[in-house]
Amino acid sequence: MKRYQVYRNIRKQAMIMGLPIALFALMMVSVIGSLLVIIFSFNFGVIVALLLFNALLYGALGRWVKNPQLLAIQKVFPGTISNKRLSSLSYA
Numbered sequence: 001m002k003r004y005q006v007y008r009n010i011r012k013q014a015m016i017m018g019l020p021i022a023l024f025a026l027m028m029v030s031v032i033g034s035l036l037v038i039i040f041s042f043n044f045g046v047i048v049a050l051l052l053f054n055a056l057l058y059g060a061l062g063r064w065v066k067n068p069q070l071l072a073i074q075k076v077f078p079g080t081i082s083n084k085r086l087s088s089l090s091y092a
Contacts, residue, residue, distance in 0.1 A: 023061045030057055
């Protein structure tokens with residue numbers, strides 16, 4: 001009988017198929033869009049191209065999750081907000 005390990009890091013970040021929720025939603029939007037394109041333009045080349053695109057997108061998102069420094073996004077806000085003066089100059 002196959003045994004499954006309990007995922008105990010749910011507080012750290014919920015994962016579906018190895019992707020965080022937001023990236024999994026992006027992947028599903030891509031898959032649903034691809035299915036719509038396949039339905040309305042039934043062509044073998046289009047089917048192969050969309051399958052390849054979705055596979056590459058999943059691979060790229062999975063790689064980004066494992067190494068987030070690849071696409072480093074700078075924080076807009078500082079870590080702490082303080083009223084303390086940053087310089088020792090007196091303006092008064």
